[in-house]
């Protein structure tokens with residue numbers, strides 16, 4: 001039996017947002033293992049009449065997120081730089097009986113004008129926003145025309161502008177969820193308020209990626225201000241998944257990561273997940289009734305993560321620096337200010 005069957009928007013109701021950060025609450029556990037696939041964690045859920053946006057939804061984890069959400073009846077907009085790149089997935093889902101309609105719209109997160117155009121074109125309530133798009137470890141310091149470091153611009157500042165621009169649409173949902181796809185890389189790089197764009201310190205591809213992913217977690221903490229609007233915001237680490245994300249890594253790094261053999265063949269090690277497994281935590285946070293009212297938290301392997309100091313044991317967890325409410329508010333102000341001048 002479906003567990004959650006809204007037949008029209010007026011029948012949708014969720015409990016009020018509970019708690020703000022993991023620091024002041026018990027850890028949330030679910031029955032799902034780290035290997036559960038996206039469709040499994042929302043089996044039986046029916047979200048017909050709901051509407052979702054998935055950034056970067058034409059490939060990798062995002063595409064699996066789109067498949068699983070659309071299968072519950074959600075109408076999904078894939079927000080992508082080249083909408084035509086989503087055509088195969090749009091066609092695929094059009095052939096799935098009872099799936100929600102899947103379409104695509106142009107969005108370049110590194111371009112404030114593109115984010116603005118997407119926001120302006122959006123009409124009506126928005127129930128689910130999955131901030132999934134991302135780039136990783138650009139080998140050289142790359143700046144947007146506005147002078148922002150490209151990973152920070154794409155992974156966080158663009159998503160911040162998108163989510164805040166869509167705030168009225170999320171509020172109009174009456175029970176909206178924002179899901180931020182972060183990474184375990186956040187643990188090694190707190191947000192550097194003195195030099196976020198690597199103007200003074202030497203550029204480091206991993207520090208830039210990690211910082212942008214810390215920013216995503218801090219956003220979920222800063223978004224506690226949206227709880228009264230019945231908008232919940234949670235972050236996650238999808239785990240290790242071989243996708244196009246690794247395209248900027250050279251062969252030596254790929255070998256060091258254990259995903260390439262001596263002959264240059266891609267061969268993910270056993271601890272790597274498939275994209276469908278990698279999308280499970282995104283989908284859990286976006287659509288599972290288990291997450292009703294939960295906000296400001298960080299998950300990995302389909303469970304809420306424990307708090308750790310930095311990246312000392314590399315075994316997972318969410319770094320305390322990414323849950324710091326003062327840093328979260330400071331980053332919110334910073335992102336608001338830079339987006340205003342963009």
Ligand SMILES: NC(=O)c1ccc[n+]([C@@H]2O[C@H](COP(=O)([O-])OP(=O)(O)OC[C@H]3O[C@@H](n4cnc5c(N)ncnc54)[C@H](O)[C@@H]3O)[C@@H](O)[C@H]2O)c1
Pocket residue numbers: 055056057058059060061062079080081107108109110111131132133134135136154181182183184237238239240241242243244245246
């Ligand atoms: N694959 C992993 O092992 C892994 C681990 C941790 C976190 N993540 C995160 O998961 C998310 C999805 O990554 P993936 O592994 O599916 O890789 P992917 O490269 O398949 O997906 C990333 C998507 O983001 C889109 N994108 C990039 N720049 C954009 C821009 N400026 N505007 C709009 N869209 C843009 C790409 O077109 C692509 O569709 C990313 O945020 C990534 O950081 C992935």
